[in-house]
Amino acid sequence: MSQSPAPRRTLGRPARISREQVIATARRIVDADGVDRLTMRRLATEIGTTPMALYHHVRNKDELLVALLDDYAERALRRPELPGDPRGRVLAAAAAIHEALAACPWITEVLTADDLMSTSALWFVEQILDGLIACGLTPDRAVHGYRAIWYFTAGEIIVRTTATRRRTDDDRPTYRERVFADVDPDELPRLAQAAGRWAALTAEDTYLDGLQALLDGLLAAH
Amino acid sequence: MSQSPAPRRTLGRPARISREQVIATARRIVDADGVDRLTMRRLATEIGTTPMALYHHVRNKDELLVALLDDYAERALRRPELPGDPRGRVLAAAAAIHEALAACPWITEVLTADDLMSTSALWFVEQILDGLIACGLTPDRAVHGYRAIWYFTAGEIIVRTTATRRRTDDDRPTYRERVFADVDPDELPRLAQAAGRWAALTAEDTYLDGLQALLDGLLAAH
DNA sequence: GCGAGTTTCTATACATGTAAGAAAACTAGC
DNA sequence: GCTAGTTTTCTTACATGTATAGAAACTCGC
Numbered sequence: 001m002s003q004s005p006a007p008r009r010t011l012g013r014p015a016r017i018s019r020e021q022v023i024a025t026a027r028r029i030v031d032a033d034g035v036d037r038l039t040m041r042r043l044a045t046e047i048g049t050t051p052m053a054l055y056h057h058v059r060n061k062d063e064l065l066v067a068l069l070d071d072y073a074e075r076a077l078r079r080p081e082l083p084g085d086p087r088g089r090v091l092a093a094a095a096a097i098h099e100a101l102a103a104c105p106w107i108t109e110v111l112t113a114d115d116l117m118s119t120s121a122l123w124f125v126e127q128i129l130d131g132l133i134a135c136g137l138t139p140d141r142a143v144h145g146y147r148a149i150w151y152f153t154a155g156e157i158i159v160r161t162t163a164t165r166r167r168t169d170d171d172r173p174t175y176r177e178r179v180f181a182d183v184d185p186d187e188l189p190r191l192a193q194a195a196g197r198w199a200a201l202t203a204e205d206t207y208l209d210g211l212q213a214l215l216d217g218l219l220a221a222h
Numbered sequence: 223m224s225q226s227p228a229p230r231r232t233l234g235r236p237a238r239i240s241r242e243q244v245i246a247t248a249r250r251i252v253d254a255d256g257v258d259r260l261t262m263r264r265l266a267t268e269i270g271t272t273p274m275a276l277y278h279h280v281r282n283k284d285e286l287l288v289a290l291l292d293d294y295a296e297r298a299l300r301r302p303e304l305p306g307d308p309r310g311r312v313l314a315a316a317a318a319i320h321e322a323l324a325a326c327p328w329i330t331e332v333l334t335a336d337d338l339m340s341t342s343a344l345w346f347v348e349q350i351l352d353g354l355i356a357c358g359l360t361p362d363r364a365v366h367g368y369r370a371i372w373y374f375t376a377g378e379i380i381v382r383t384t385a386t387r388r389r390t391d392d393d394r395p396t397y398r399e400r401v402f403a404d405v406d407p408d409e410l411p412r413l414a415q416a417a418g419r420w421a422a423l424t425a426e427d428t429y430l431d432g433l434q435a436l437l438d439g440l441l442a443a444h
Numbered sequence: 445g446c447g448a449g450t451t452t453c454t455a456t457a458c459a460t461g462t463a464a465g466a467a468a469a470c471t472a473g474c
Numbered sequence: 475g476c477t478a479g480t481t482t483t484c485t486t487a488c489a490t491g492t493a494t495a496g497a498a499a500c501t502c503g504c
Contacts, residue, residue, distance in 0.1 A: 012451025013499040039490065052492075053453050061491065119401060122410055129412035143416050143423045148374070148432035155377020179341060188344055190351035194365050201365045210370035210436070213443055217435030220442070234481025235469040262461065274462075275483050283461065 017047055019057040023067050030068065035106035065110045072107075073118040076100045082127060086134035087215065090149075093127040094211055098153050105161040135219050145218045152214055156207050163202075239269055241279040245289050252290065257328035287332045294329075295340040298322045304349060308356035309437065312371075315349040316433055320375050327383040357441050367440045374436055378429050385424075 025047050029038045040061060044051040058064040077100050082089045101107065125146060132142035185192035194201070247269050251260050262283060266273040280286040299322050304311045323329065347368060354364035407414035416423070 010451080011449080011501055013453070015452060017453095040492080041490075050454055051490095052455085052494095055492075056452060119404065122401070122405065122413060126410040126413050129416065133412065139412070139416060140419065140423060142412070143420065144426070144428045144431065145435075147424055147428065148435065151377035151381055151432065152370070152374045152436070153377070154381055155373035155375070158380060159373055159376055179344065182341065183344065188348040190355065190361070190364070191344060191348050194351065194361060197362065198365065201362060202369055204366070206366045206369065209366065209443070210373065210440075213367075213370065213439030214374070214432070214436045215439065216442055217437065217439030218432075220438055221431070221435055232481080233471055233479080235483070237482060239482095261459080263459085272484055273460095274485085277462075278482060 070118045086131040090131035093124045308353040312353035
């Protein structure tokens with residue numbers, strides 16, 4: 001009758017907090033107050049433990065952020081209806097990744113990881129690879145093509161989000177504005193010509209155009 | 223005879239250090255010991271002042287890094303012989319920027335700026351814009367094209383350098399390796415197929431291929 | 445029940461960027 | 475010379491990530 005209740009097979013002091021709990025609480029903080037307010041100390045007190053205890057469940061803050069991105073991708077990356085033609089599949093998969101990432105701009109510091117290798121993103125990578133191969137690329141070239149698409153996508157997100165971030169927490173004239181003011185129209189006529197419209201032009205979302213151009217170029221190269 | 227020696231026209235306490243001195247010393251530290259060893263405290267002691275005194279010459283460490291990048295670009299960005307055909311010019315200008323950036327991998331954290339808008343880089347931007355326009359793009363589309371090239375270039379540098387950085391200061395199995403180990407060949411056949419070669423493939427430098435593809439796509443879109 | 449081993453948690457400490465304000469070193473007007 | 479104003483520098487303090495060392499809480503073999 002009095003069997004040992006669920007015989008504990010784990011050695012050592014039992015854990016009071018779990019990695020899942022850490023990540024979930026971190027997510028709550030980020031959702032509520034933004035990623036800037038996520039500190040290990042606050043996370044610890046909200047969980048009811050000490051900062052260093054967290055380090056038994058995440059290796060460091062960076063890994064925690066990666067885990068957050070993973071967690072986010074798991075929920076936000078819903079697999080869309082993909083078109084039948086392979087080119088369209090590649091576009092749709094890449095656009096879906098881009099859309100999900102653009103929606104949570106706090107991951108910039110994490111995004112510089114090698115690949116977007118969240119488990120839940122793998123399906124999208126698979127679609128891109130498969131689409132590229134169906135378009136006639138060799139498997140090896142398809143991997144390179146995926147990388148190129150990833151460079152472009154990650155670069156767009158990173159550059160765009162940090163640009164807007166700097167613009168918000170800084171009201172002095174932009175570095176850009178100062179630079180443009182110095183442009184000599186005789187020496188740099190195209191820049192001088194574009195100077196007035198630069199801000200407006202770079203504010204436009206041209207990700208899809210660029211993605212299509214890149215993809216067309218990749219496919220045209222056989 | 224005893225004229226006031228160079229009548230000081232500046233009000234207030236005379237500066238003991240200059241912004242140029244700060245940047246030059248920072249450069250020396252970075253060149254010698256890497257960007258990780260550049261701290262405001264060390265910089266201050268090497269100059270012979272206190273950390274907070276630096277903040278009257280650079281707004282914060284980020285701005286110091288941007289200034290370092292500027293300083294570096296000034297010296298490293300030598301204008302190459304550009305080919306006559308506009309497509310070649312664009313490629314050469316972008317490749318030159320990429321090459322210079324790839325040579326100093328510590329700028330990753332700075333590279334996320336809006337554009338590479340160092341004064342010394344403007345000439346390259348001009349060449350890219352001019353080349354794109356000469357290929358038939360409208361000025362507005364040329365700016366978008368330049369942005370696309372910049373996204374791709376910055377993304378490539380950032381992703382590549384942080385990837386190698388993480389690999390060096392971390393000998394545990396990569397996140398990537400763990401992810402690939404879980405790939406189900408039935409569900410994700412392309413990924414499973416590429417898994418073994420992934421590391422080798424992504425180690426290859428395919429920047430120029432990607433750049434050409436992107437450029438061709440941009441030009442093909444009229 | 446007891447010691448050994450193992451895991452998790454806690455306390456303390458340090459390096460770092462930088463905010464806030466006082467102090468210093470000058471010029472200009474009297 | 476003295477005061478006011480201005481600019482630069484210094485002092486002190488704080489928040490943050492995290493290293494290190496050891497205490498605490500468990501299982502297992504005896």
